[in-house]
Amino acid sequence: MVGHIKLAGLIAALLVIFLPSFTLAQDVNFGVAPAEVKIDNLPPGETTEFELTINNKDEIAHVFTFTTFQPPEEEREEGMAEFPDDSWISFSSPEIEVAANSQANVTVTAAIPQEQKWAGEDWEIWLGVAAESSDVLGIKLYVRLLVFTNPVVGSKFNIGLFAGIAVAIVLLGYGGYYYFRRKTKPE
Amino acid sequence: MKVIITSIVVAIILALIFSLPALAQDSGTITITMTGANEISISLDKTQWPLGNVASNTEYETSPPIEWCTLTVEGNCNVNTFIVGDDAKWVSNPGAYKWTLSNDGTNGEHIYGLWFRISGDTARGYVPITKTQGEFWPYSGGSGSSLAPGDTKQFGLRLLTPTYFVSGRQMQTQITISAVAA
Numbered sequence: 149m150v151g152h153i154k155l156a157g158l159i160a161a162l163l164v165i166f167l168p169s170f171t172l173a174q175d176v177n178f179g180v181a182p183a184e185v186k187i188d189n190l191p192p193g194e195t196t197e198f199e200l201t202i203n204n205k206d207e208i209a210h211v212f213t214f215t216t217f218q219p220p221e222e223e224r225e226e227g228m229a230e231f232p233d234d235s236w237i238s239f240s241s242p243e244i245e246v247a248a249n250s251q252a253n254v255t256v257t258a259a260i261p262q263e264q265k266w267a268g269e270d271w272e273i274w275l276g277v278a279a280e281s282s283d284v285l286g287i288k289l290y291v292r293l294l295v296f297t298n299p300v301v302g303s304k305f306n307i308g309l310f311a312g313i314a315v316a317i318v319l320l321g322y323g324g325y326y327y328f329r330r331k332t333k334p335e
Numbered sequence: 336m337k338v339i340i341t342s343i344v345v346a347i348i349l350a351l352i353f354s355l356p357a358l359a360q361d362s363g364t365i366t367i368t369m370t371g372a373n374e375i376s377i378s379l380d381k382t383q384w385p386l387g388n389v390a391s392n393t394e395y396e397t398s399p400p401i402e403w404c405t406l407t408v409e410g411n412c413n414v415n416t417f418i419v420g421d422d423a424k425w426v427s428n429p430g431a432y433k434w435t436l437s438n439d440g441t442n443g444e445h446i447y448g449l450w451f452r453i454s455g456d457t458a459r460g461y462v463p464i465t466k467t468q469g470e471f472w473p474y475s476g477g478s479g480s481s482l483a484p485g486d487t488k489q490f491g492l493r494l495l496t497p498t499y500f501v502s503g504r505q506m507q508t509q510i511t512i513s514a515v516a517a
Contacts, residue, residue: 289515
């Protein structure tokens, strides 16, 4: 009986010593899909969305943070220019907690201002996903985002255009009425 | 009355003739392509380097020096990898005291150096880690190519402590290894 108690005490002591070490010795392992996203024909003035999937392959939950990164020219794909403004890219949440051996999605929105100068451009920016950690080594995975804007500026509801059409209709109608009225008037 | 209606119909037709082509130009289809549904993923088998008390102006290396940590490409696409460091901050009050990471691996008062070395990379040897993201593998001018799924790279770290620092403070830094599809 005394022997059993001593053994139980020894096991308890080992757990206290080794459990923290085991937790700290976890490696970092996660994935992001897709590795590259290509948006074709995006007209300036329009907004589009897509999802990134974060796959936490670790045995513990992690908080993942999202950032954008302007890659140097030599790292960009051929023919791609620097993305003009990071603020045009947004994430549905700046961070997300993903349980052990689980996946989660984050929605990325790309919104290009409605200006002619942004039409017909080819841009590249990287979307960074990192696991928050206080360890000396950390991992960040980048998704390449390639954006090809439409040569034509997008159309939201253009009140000026519709007002112009309405005025044109009235003027033409009045002009037509006046013309035919004069024409049919007996001399 | 008949003339009025005819005039308005003609006006509407004319207005539409001029406005519709302009509106039609904006109706292009936005295409989003998720290239191959590939997953990018790398892993590190070691993420901690507890040094304990350190002396000023002294070099410390991981053990084993250049095979301390293994980077493995876990996803299903080839990757290019990078490395970036940061200032070391006082754990108790990060805003109050730090060691600045030098941009060439050298040290100074409250300035420290960090280096990495990849096993088998005899051409570069130890390479300074700076606050600007630099190439880990492959690197410009080298003969190496992008890392394929299943590929591994072993590496180690070297720390050069400041020539002078405030003692008795626990300092912490982070080195980030990043990857992008090649």
